[in-house]
Amino acid sequence: MSHPERDTRQTIVDTAERFFRDIGYQKTTVADIAKSLRMSPANVYRFFDSKKSINEAVLARYKGEHEAALAAIAAEDRPVADRLRDMLQTSYRINQARYADQQRMHEMVCAAMEESWDAILGHIARFDALMCKVVAEGVESGAFRKVDPGEATRCIRTAMIRFHHPLLMSQCSRMPGPSIDEMIDFIMAALEPPVDAA
Amino acid sequence: MSHPERDTRQTIVDTAERFFRDIGYQKTTVADIAKSLRMSPANVYRFFDSKKSINEAVLARYKGEHEAALAAIAAEDRPVADRLRDMLQTSYRINQARYADQQRMHEMVCAAMEESWDAILGHIARFDALMCKVVAEGVESGAFRKVDPGEATRCIRTAMIRFHHPLLMSQCSRMPGPSIDEMIDFIMAALEPPVDAA
Known part of the structure; x- marks a missing residue:
């Protein structure tokens, strides 16, 4: 793909993201996006075959940033328990900034959950792989107990769902506790x- | 309230539950419920001031049954860890039977989450109180570590949300693990x- 083509693709994604955030995923049409870019819808369709594909590209960028942040922490030269804590806190912080109080953003993610489940599963698999490597390192070094790293990773992800899932982040904010720090302490225990054996 | 009045109230709740389950909460009207009971809507309104109040009565019955099952386990003469495990498994089993693969039932619960949040909070408070008593007993006897029972209870409830929340039960069934038993093992750890100190 030549650079101008990559730039056009990028510009479409940027514009779509702004529409999804401002008027919502459901109400945005490919025609809106094209018009705002002074393009024909046919030109947008050269890059993305549907609104669903554009949504996938927006979410792929979010997830790419999220995964890069976690990978950077995982690679730091610090005690493994500190890195794991930091990965869980960072995931919360990123999702909180992106989704909390942003009904429009829930709409995007909900649409992806219905239309692009494989993309969601791909993100979960990469999240799990990053986490699992750190858990395995902790088990290996004796910093963690002798758990199965894959199973522990799935339990950690599931225990943290209230702090990572866009819908639950707003629903659970009206429920009694725990704080993110209390939850992470519980997981570390x-x-x-x-x-x-320590 | 005289017995015939209590019976009428009960019959309205039974009928409403069947409608909610068969055609869904949104599509059901108070007129449908009245007609099916050969009553006037005005007569139904003598007992419930709105469809929302009838939904609250249906859910109050579900929750009453759920809480009674947990209270019975909590009072058993068994090791505290066994009772806690059993309470978590039983909650899953009850919600699974009621909500799994039942889109109509999600609709009822979602409506309650929007319209009757205080009733949901009341259920959470009673669930927490039952759980907290068992956790406190385990801390007291040395079977559990010296955690704050209230904080631990909120962490346990939050860690288990994937197995208790109607929407997540269906969403997460398409995600990789953990099983309910793996999750409970993780919590017990x-x-x-x-x-x-053992």
């Missing part, structure tokens, strides 16, 4: 090795 | 006392 489940990974702590028994004292005599 | 977070409560386990350090070995030298």
Whole structure:
């Protein structure tokens, strides 16, 4: 793909993101996006075969940023428990900034959950792989108890869903606690090795 | 309230539940319920001031049954860890039977989340109180580590949300693991006392 083509693709994604954020995914049409770019809809369709594909590109960028942030923390030279805590806090912070109080953004994610489930599964798989590597390192070094890293990773992800899932972030903010720090402490306790093996 | 009045109230709730389950909460009208009981809508309104109040009565019955099942387990003469496990498994089993693959039932619960949030909070408070008593007993006896029982209860409830929340039960069934047993094992590990204090 030549650079001008890549730029056009990028510009379409930027514009779509602004529409999704301002008027919502459902109400945005490919014609709106094309018009705002002074393009024909046919030209947009050269790059994306549907609004769903554009949404996937917007979410792929979000997820790419999210995954890069986690990968950077995973690679730091710090105790493994600190890195794992930081990965969970960072995921919350990123999702909080993106989705909290932003009904329009829920709409995008909900649409993706209905229309682009494979893309969501891909993100979960990459999130799990990053987390699993850190958990495995902790088990190996004795910093964590002898758990199965894959199983522990799936439990950690599931225990944290209230802090990562766009819909739950708003629903659960009206429920009694725990705070993100309390939740992470609880998870870390489940990974702590028994004292005599420490 | 005289018995015939209580019976009428009960019959309205039974009928409404069947409508909500068969055609969905949104499509059901108070007139439908009245007609099916050969009553006037005005007569139904003598017992419930709105469809929302009838929905609250249906859910109050579900929740009453759920809470009674948990209270019975909490009171059993068994090790505290076994009772806690059983309470979590039972909550899953009850919600699974009621909500899994039942789109209509999600609709009822979603409506309650929007219209009757205080009733939902009341259920959460009673669920937490039952759980907290068992956690406190385990901390007291040394079966669990020295956690704050209230905080631990909120963490347990939040960690289990994927197995109790009607919407997540269907969404997460398409995501990779963990099983309910793996999740409960993980939670119990977070409560386990350090070995030298056991």
